[in-house]
Amino acid sequence: MPTFLQKLDDACAASQSLVCVGLDPEPSRMPILDVLEFNREIIEATADLVCAYKPNLSFYESQGMTGLRALEGTLQIIRDRAPHAVTIADAKRGDGGPSAFAYARAMFQVWGFDSVTVNPWGGGDTVKPFLEDASRGAFVWCRGSYASAADLQDLEVESPYGKEPLYKHLARTSLGWNGKGNLGLVVGATAPEQMAAVRAIAPEVPFLVPGVGAQGGDLEASVRCGVDANGRRAIINSSRGIIFASPGADFADAARNATASLREAINRTLEGEGKGWR
């Protein structure tokens, strides 16, 4: 069984892509009603262009058992049609004691995701259960992409490393949880300065970067600040910008075009830095 990090690196190399598609089926914006059919068309149209798919669990939970069955089917379609791609449960789970272990079991054993986003507010005990199996990864939510991420994450704290913003303290602390090499960090594209600061602290861990596209994050700055020294390990997610690229019957073609454009723009930036795929 490859490690999570190996699977992620292989997925990027195989697709020559750092693009992750966020599968966030908001009913009010979907051009067709059926979530599973919608996701199937998106996945089939984008499989060769991406390294990862990231369903955000909120949209499935908000559609009840039907939504959860569609999530189950979606994961099967990814395994069938994009077997190279990494799956990321955007679940932002985080709880203490036996609950942390139960959530890890839910994400990895029950749903079968390769990785999960984790909320670190409860500290190390709430994160470590997601890092016990080197074949599965956990992206710790370090610095969010929405405006109110600053409410707590940017506060200046007294830390053993001096006074610094909380997200930097968290990045340092989380490296201590990374004994198996399967830790990642979520760092939003809307905050490239913070992203550069986190990359300086954690030069090698993979970043999951939400916030390009609909949220208006700066793509070029995100790629430059987010990648490691080799121009890899920044997984750039777009959700609405891809899956809702067209409100019409051509949504899958439009999704493919939007994905291809994003992949090319990222790869142009990498080439400009001398870190292209060839």
Next chain:
Amino acid sequence: MPTFLQKLDDACAASQSLVCVGLDPEPSRMPILDVLEFNREIIEATADLVCAYKPNLSFYESQGMTGLRALEGTLQIIRDRAPHAVTIADAKRGDGGPSAFAYARAMFQVWGFDSVTVNPWGGGDTVKPFLEDASRGAFVWCRGSYASAADLQDLEVESPYGKEPLYKHLARTSLGWNGKGNLGLVVGATAPEQMAAVRAIAPEVPFLVPGVGAQGGDLEASVRCGVDANGRRAIINSSRGIIFASPGADFADAARNATASLREAINRTLEGEGKGWR
């Protein structure tokens, strides 16, 4: 439709109880295999002694669709057998943008919970969608009961109120989100000093207090530090201490006895403070 706060106050008055039972069905510890049947017996044995039931969603999610159907059935049993009781989804959800609204819809519209625990790491945008409907409540996870809660929550931060631990800053900040009076705070019983500090900042909001029983929190100190000026609005949760009070076939009787003991111990403390139910 009563407000959430009215429903909670009424539930406590009707049962003369501040006890909440945590419905956390860990398969390895359950005396019978069937989650729904287990919960049914616990609920029927405790209905007249408690103000609230709190299923922790991790245990249901970790049992797949079967677990989630058992959660659905459990909520129906609570509505039938303990109609006065408030339901709390211990879900620790927290995410930004459309996801925050989707999670609120999942908890309140799909599952039909009266209230939910919310993770504030992402700031105001991640919490406010849970506070839009005054008939539903949100308990913001302010200071946890597990040891690693201190990792982030106790850090000293620079705030507009001066230098103080982050959980206190969060308590102050969260009062600004409470325009509809349906905010609560989660404050662990293992940290009575922190609880007293939060109560001083937020004299009237309901507290959800985990950590008595299996986690070893100090019950008497928690009651004294947690209640408001009238001796109310501290909902004291016990999960394992009640539902796993006996590993045998008498688990429901044992759960009733453990619940009654907890209720009496709390009420003795209230009476000692001149704040009993009569």
